[in-house]
Amino acid sequence: MTIERPWLAHYPAGVPAEIDVDQYPSIPAMLDESIRLYRDRPAFSNMGKCITYGEVETLSNRFAAYLLGELRLKKGDRVAIMMPNCLQYPIATFGVLRAGLTVVNVNPMYTARELKHQMVDSGASVILVLDNFARTVQEVLPETSLQHVITTGLGDMLGFPKGPIVNFVLRYVKKMVPDYDLPSAVRFRDTLALGARHELPEVSIGPEDIAFLQYTGGTTGVAKGAMLTHRNLVANMQQASAWVGGNARPGEEVIITALPLYHIFALTANGLVFTKFGAKNILITNPRDMPGFVKELRREPFTAITGVNTLFNGLLNTPGFDQVDFSKLHLTLGGGMAVQRAVAERWKKVTGVTLVEAYGLTETSPAACINPMDLAEYNGSIGLPIPSTDACIKDEDGNMLPVGEVGELCIRGPQVMKGYWNRPEDTAAAIDADGWLHTGDMAKMDENGFFYIVDRKKDMILVSGFNVYPNEIEDVIAMMPEVLEVAAVGVPDERSGEVVKLVIVKKDPALTAEQVKAHARANLTGYKQPKIIEFRDELPKSNVGKILRRELRGD
Template structure:
């Protein structure tokens, strides 16, 4: 039984994330913290590099505590060094997707008021394009292997530039190399910064899957609270300095960042960073080198791996925890992964606005039906109806959350903050779901994605989860398409492994398993579905494409 008062005291134990980070690094100084592409940083080296980077930032004439710095990097050893160095200098970290196009990059830099950016040489040409429209005054450029030992670092960097030719030309006057920052910072003592726990630590942008990406203000306190809450769950199975965690999802995403970039440090785990999980062959080759105990991913990644023969042949005898988040986990995927690895998947639920975890299945407990587990400690969850009334167990309504891990609000959007974060402390999530008698949460779908057809509500995830069990279906998506008679009709998009699969066969499969109004009226086969860089299917984009098609047809009538 968890003592709530003791847990609250544990959250207040550290005044900020910097003190917590330094404590972890001192406790596990000689242990390996992060590895990537054959390079490894110990906890002591991680803290030392972070201090050197912080020292350089502190001496920049363009930066002051509270300014925003964008970390525009894939999963490299430089990522945690840059993040913790920025925090030690009192800056606010803006984790930025390295695969953003020019417009997306400009929007985030301008909206956040970014003053500095750490970018990879491979992406620097994009930063160059948007610089004139931003307030950025410091550009730090790193190369792939800057933190690898000599001469391996030189070979990898030269190979990237001249053999693989994956570093487009760029010209950024006054840009500074990351290695130069560390070298110059090393010559000056780092000056600790006074940071209050309720000051901003991260400006974390939402994925924008269901709308425009928003800057979520996460404080040192809210993130520390979530780390502490998750620690109580993971400590049931994690042994200090013995865990090896595979981190294939990008650290710029809040789910991977808190789990792999922060929580793992609490137990001195060794995190193996994967730069490009879409390169399945390279991914499998890398993880075959490790006797990994923890693995985090999401539904589409699990499916891709389970279809790879080399992955299926790996040794999974040490794997004791697999965590799924960021999107719904289908029963088909769960069963397939468990069959191949022997390790059940523990699904969790969270939002960027909750730093991010709200609930997770305890790792030593079998998953209950379609739930995502109970709320993490000190977290209240209720399901409410259309009038804000609390609903009974099993009734479908909107999920509301209250707890110490909630955001401070949306960046420069006070009206939206008031609508989402109520005065009584409840966060309106926009997710539909139910609560069981024991308090276990089932997340059904996003409220704005519920399909209303012929007076009925249809939840896309329910239909998708059923169709995903079809042996010939690789992945699928369900959206509502406007219809003059029914309001909306259900359209199913299928990626199939069998070219002979027909629309008739798919609809018949659905008729046998779904109530009539839930059966897709329209079915379309596609070679692929649009996804975020994390791998989450973007229903919004599919629906917008369909509406655009309808508009064009009407114009030609």
């Protein structure tokens, strides 16, 4: 069934309607091209240490040779990587992919229970873990199919004397490395030395081979592994590259990578798209240390940054951020959660650059819609479907809805996952017979093809039969200068089914609940107004800074 594509008429100049999905058969094929073009350029930088594209090639080849030559892994075997942003991450990830194996990204903050589920579900046979989190691996090891453990210290790739000093401080001064006992574990640096003894064999990697088992948050119960093929990720890289390409200078970009590379947003946007552009990726290991993060931003002018609303908001509220050199910044991309108007407008004021909102899911590798890069100012939209992507709004019965009507956002394109690992029923529930991925997000499309997220199905609040969307409430309350952060959730109410509850982190300690209610009364219709207001020191957030409404609801 063909669908109308009103968005094509509003594409930025030079952006094609379709991309060439077959230009690269795999992620390593793209990487090889970048290495050829940018061999001596800096590729990844962390804590002041930089490695070039040529060094990425040498080191990732050695890791691949270790996995195949020493561990005798077979094509399709799963290798788990459990670490924050550091130089080991791109080396290991590209090494696993070069070897024809599948990366299982693991959030290093996982509890033993969460790690065990992911290891058992994925059937990973190898895990590479940062020392700081190795105790968790030790706890679950006997209950998983893991046969090999590789450990590394945060300073291991930083050279002498900095590396040993960083490792010493973390372990003995800051006490950030709990004792662990993994007697058969191999050090990451040793794997590179052992890999250097082996010739890396020619590995055939096809577009349909699974590159990543990317576990998705588990908001609908248990965390599921989205099977993302080389074709899925190459397609999304091509789509996003075509979209931002006119705004990027190959071989000259410097991108700030503060979101973790184990998360799909940074993985594709920073790790793949900007590697294709020959960019220097500045890896921020701990963006929660906002003063330290701002100090890092002041080291050298950067051209691009990606993030989520809470990250941008945090930077804007950190002393010294307004002193950063923004003269070369030309691209700010926000995703992962709704960008709030108040944050976007302040970002533009401080940096001079529009915060462009994008939308995606783990299941779409992730980008599905992005706003035009030449957007003059924040528009509240998630943008237009990117090249080779269709989007539509469907009702409960699967019928397409006309312009302006709210229903479930559905996406179709080469970036849509192969399915959920070992979960055919869940796959069938998510992707319909016509290939549409049902996102679970409530949205509408305007006559120009711009899409607007109204809210998650699950987050919608029902007050006396009226739909109330938390994003709208949060946007209104975030306009108050006394509010640092806000989340809106529905809580049960005998009279109206549910009422709106606000959880607020104050910027001004003098802020009262009555002031908030007065502001809400002035800006929101009766049934949308908050009945309960709670003040907290902080909001619960996921590993990438997304506010966890379900925890506030007590789900």
